[in-house]
Amino acid sequence: xxxxDTVNLLEVKDLHVHFRSEEGTVKAVDxxxxxxxxxxxxxxxxxxxxxxxxxxxxxxxxxxxxxxxxVSGSIILxxxxxxxxxASDLRRLRGKQVAMIFQDPMTALNPFMRVSKQLMExxxxxxxxxxxxxxxxxxxxxxxVGIPDASERIDSYPHEFSGGxxxxxxxxxxxxxxxxxxxxxxxxTALDVTIQAQILELIKRLKAETGASVILITHDLGIxxxxxxxxxxxxxxxxxxxxxxxxxxxxxxxxxTRGLLRSVPNPTDEQGQLYQIPGQxxxxxxxxxxxxxxxxxxxxxxxxxxxxxPFVQLTSxxxxxxxxxxxxxxxxxxxx
Amino acid sequence: MSDREPALISINDLKVHFxxxxxRLFGRSRQVVKAVDxxxxxxxQGETMGLVGESGCGKTxxxxxxxxxxxxxxxxxxxxxxxxxxxxxxxxxxxxxxxxVIFQDPYASLNPRMTVSQIIGEPLETFGLAKGxxxxxxxxxxxxxxxxxSRFLKRYPHEFSGGxxxxxxIARALAVDPEFIVADEPISALDVSIQAQIMNLxxxxxxxxxxxxxxxxxxxxxxxxxxxxxxxxxxxxIVELGESxxxxxxxxxxxxxxxISAVPVPDPIIESTRQRTVLEGDVPSPINPPHGCRFxxxxxxxxxxxxxxxxxxxxxxxxxxxxxxxxSPEEPDIDRxxxxxxxxxxQR
Numbered sequence: 001x002x003x004x005d006t007v008n009l010l011e012v013k014d015l016h017v018h019f020r021s022e023e024g025t026v027k028a029v030d031x032x033x034x035x036x037x038x039x040x041x042x043x044x045x046x047x048x049x050x051x052x053x054x055x056x057x058x059x060x061x062x063x064x065x066x067x068x069x070x071v072s073g074s075i076i077l078x079x080x081x082x083x084x085x086x087a088s089d090l091r092r093l094r095g096k097q098v099a100m101i102f103q104d105p106m107t108a109l110n111p112f113m114r115v116s117k118q119l120m121e122x123x124x125x126x127x128x129x130x131x132x133x134x135x136x137x138x139x140x141x142x143x144x145v146g147i148p149d150a151s152e153r154i155d156s157y158p159h160e161f162s163g164g165x166x167x168x169x170x171x172x173x174x175x176x177x178x179x180x181x182x183x184x185x186x187x188x189t190a191l192d193v194t195i196q197a198q199i200l201e202l203i204k205r206l207k208a209e210t211g212a213s214v215i216l217i218t219h220d221l222g223i224x225x226x227x228x229x230x231x232x233x234x235x236x237x238x239x240x241x242x243x244x245x246x247x248x249x250x251x252x253x254x255x256x257t258r259g260l261l262r263s264v265p266n267p268t269d270e271q272g273q274l275y276q277i278p279g280q281x282x283x284x285x286x287x288x289x290x291x292x293x294x295x296x297x298x299x300x301x302x303x304x305x306x307x308x309x310p311f312v313q314l315t316s317x318x319x320x321x322x323x324x325x326x327x328x329x330x331x332x333x334x335x336x
Numbered sequence: 337m338s339d340r341e342p343a344l345i346s347i348n349d350l351k352v353h354f355x356x357x358x359x360r361l362f363g364r365s366r367q368v369v370k371a372v373d374x375x376x377x378x379x380x381q382g383e384t385m386g387l388v389g390e391s392g393c394g395k396t397x398x399x400x401x402x403x404x405x406x407x408x409x410x411x412x413x414x415x416x417x418x419x420x421x422x423x424x425x426x427x428x429x430x431x432x433x434x435x436x437v438i439f440q441d442p443y444a445s446l447n448p449r450m451t452v453s454q455i456i457g458e459p460l461e462t463f464g465l466a467k468g469x470x471x472x473x474x475x476x477x478x479x480x481x482x483x484x485x486s487r488f489l490k491r492y493p494h495e496f497s498g499g500x501x502x503x504x505x506i507a508r509a510l511a512v513d514p515e516f517i518v519a520d521e522p523i524s525a526l527d528v529s530i531q532a533q534i535m536n537l538x539x540x541x542x543x544x545x546x547x548x549x550x551x552x553x554x555x556x557x558x559x560x561x562x563x564x565x566x567x568x569x570x571x572x573x574i575v576e577l578g579e580s581x582x583x584x585x586x587x588x589x590x591x592x593x594x595x596i597s598a599v600p601v602p603d604p605i606i607e608s609t610r611q612r613t614v615l616e617g618d619v620p621s622p623i624n625p626p627h628g629c630r631f632x633x634x635x636x637x638x639x640x641x642x643x644x645x646x647x648x649x650x651x652x653x654x655x656x657x658x659x660x661x662x663x664s665p666e667e668p669d670i671d672r673x674x675x676x677x678x679x680x681x682x683q684r
Contacts, residue, residue, distance in 0.1 A: 047529060048527055162618045163391075192390040192391055193390075193598040193599055195618065197612060197615075201612075219527065219528050220528075220600060221528070222600025222602045224602075225600065226600050226604070245604050246604045246605070259529065261602065263529055263532035264557065265535075265557045265561035266557075266602070266603075273539075276529070276532040276533045277532070277533075280497045281527060281529070296529075
């Protein structure tokens with residue numbers, strides 16, 4: 001990992017994103033705050049419906065409005081509040097300062113347009129490149145992400161590439177303008193493990209070369225362990241735990257995090273009964289009173305079903321949303 | 337699982353080829369995808385056989401061919417003394433009761449217009465196993481068995497979460513008391529906290545009902561956890577076969593090593609120190625698979641002979657087979673083999 005300097009590139013404060021539906025208001029993101037330092041990789045872990053994708057789409061104001069709405073909060077990127085930007089300022093931000101890569105490259109690439117044109121558009125728009133410059137830059141980017149014979153393959157259509165190569169094309173496009181922040185939403189979930197390893201290595205290398213910050217959204221704790229400096233664990237639209245990566249894996253301070261870590265089969269474990277978190281992720285339209293995880297939590301007591309838990313500061317960098325955060329944290333220290 | 341357990345299913349030299357491309361008038365299409373290409377495998381009574389490989393290696397096609405959801409091109413699938421590959425569709429229907437499948441996507445494999453009780457009850461009627469009150473009771477029993485409340489009987493699939501839907505799919509497969517179940521990526525579409533639930537459920541049911549599983553997955557962590565034995569597939573062939581634990585502890589094939597090494601470990605300390613074998617390139621096209629060893633295009637240990645000679649799956653260590661001409665029982669560790677040495681050539 002590179003030594004991150006202490007400047008905050010991004011500061012998200014008390015962000016609330018709601019969706020209106022027939023069943024009432026769904027609080028997809030419910031008051032989350034976090035920051036990303038220059039050159040740092042932040043991992044966001046959570047199950048489906050935890051709000052991790054909505055939170056990150058909000059950073060670029062990509063939430064469809066309606067039904068969605070960023071109700072309150074602030075998103076400060078290099079000192080400017082993204083929520084207060086005009087439409088034209090937003091366009092300059094997207095793709096230039098902040099770039100995004102998605103799980104399925106086919107949804108982000110235009111299937112009817114040659115890759116060359118799609119790549120060139122980005123720098124022509126944001127960097128004012130001429131066609132010749134843009135094409136030269138595009139070839140360079142494709143070479144950079146490891147596409148063989150880039151100068152010939154650049155005029156192919158997206159479907160002519162394999163899944164892993166398409167993901168490389170998307171990464172090339174995302175990094176064309178040297179963004180300050182790269183948001184990668186499950187970038188390898190659709191890929192085979194061997195190709196996943198290639199793409200993760202690529203993201204690491206490019207990050208080290210450009211010094212960009214990365215937000216990596218994933219459900220795979222293994223990827224978090226190998227790729228990130230800090231981790232946020234989300235559940236039911238809330239941040240349940242936040243800690244430096246090593247600390248989170250060693251001394252989790254939240255029962256949900258602990259459960260997640262224990263339910264992944266570990267290559268060194270014996271076979272047999274696997275630890276399981278009971279129940280289902282909650283329905284956001286019908287959240288229980290008290291802690292949203294309480295119905296599934298083995299540590300839950302009466303207070304958890306009645307009162308919403310506090311966000312307890314365990315160390316200067318480690319916080320956990322739990323009535324018993326201190327106890328859970330202490331227990332995880334004695335076990336490890 | 338002891339070696340003496342008899343094979344429940346014996347697959348011999350199975351081939352499943354699909355014609356692709358433009359079909360000419362009066363002509364056959366020239367190109368053929370060899371999804372499964374001369375594959376032999378015994379699945380033993382009561383075991384969980386894991387089947388892993390990258391997408392496009394033919395693992396799903398193999399699973400479906402065993403159940404005759406796809407017709408094999410040639411080869412045998414012996415189940416209880418009969419060759420399933422030779423059965424007519426009518427004869428096969430009678431066997432379907434014993435051979436069931438659980439699919440990856442519980443969203444796509446349940447009829448959205450049927451209630452849960454209809455979905456689980458349908459196979460009972462199809463095979464004439466129960467009707468009326470008896471059927472109703474059996475459906476409730478099945479729901480309880482997979483951990484669904486019988487309050488949900490009248491609900492539709494969309495009212496359930498992904499994990500619950502997978503439980504419905506499992507209950508449907510179990511309704512007819514099968515002996516053998518192909519579980520094709522049964523946990524891949526589920527959330528992390530739900531994956532453990534479904535793995536535990538499948539394992540419990542196997543023990544309780546003496547089931548035999550073919551567990552197909554690209555998730556090597558999950559496969560290692562649930563399987564007794566493991567088959568690694570690459571471009572239509574099995575390249576390594578043995579006990580799961582032995583394969584994880586000491587993978588013989590360079591391909592298996594790369595697969596295992598590619599899986600991220602949920603431990604930052606291990607992740608920051610370990611050396612990863614990153615495979616170059618993608619899986620080659622199964623239309624024109626490489627000559628000789630199909631893996632030679634990506635294999636860091638390939639020599640000229642690997643491009644020419646097709647390796648056979650042979651026993652390298654007791655009960656641990658691999659298809660690589662460069663290793664042998666005398667020297668199973670490919671990292672310690674002298675340059676150019678290819679003992680497997682002798683076996684031909």
